[in-house]
Amino acid sequence: MKTKTHHTKATVRALRVDESLSLEEQVAQRAQELWHERGRKPGADLADWFQAERELHEWHQQRIRNSA
Numbered sequence: 001m002k003t004k005t006h007h008t009k010a011t012v013r014a015l016r017v018d019e020s021l022s023l024e025e026q027v028a029q030r031a032q033e034l035w036h037e038r039g040r041k042p043g044a045d046l047a048d049w050f051q052a053e054r055e056l057h058e059w060h061q062q063r064i065r066n067s068a
Helices: 009-013 023-037 045-067
Strands: none
Touching: 023 045
């Protein structure tokens, strides 16, 4: 059975985002972190990538809301 990892907004805000990197590089970096968190098990690269995109999207949206 597959399980989904859900990250709360607190986790999203705790991301360390290097804004000097392109968005694609930020996503790649976060996807690699997720892979490490899963014990470097193969087979979920797309899931890690999409989760990283979601988390970074939320992080950037929160940053925009906080600066407004």
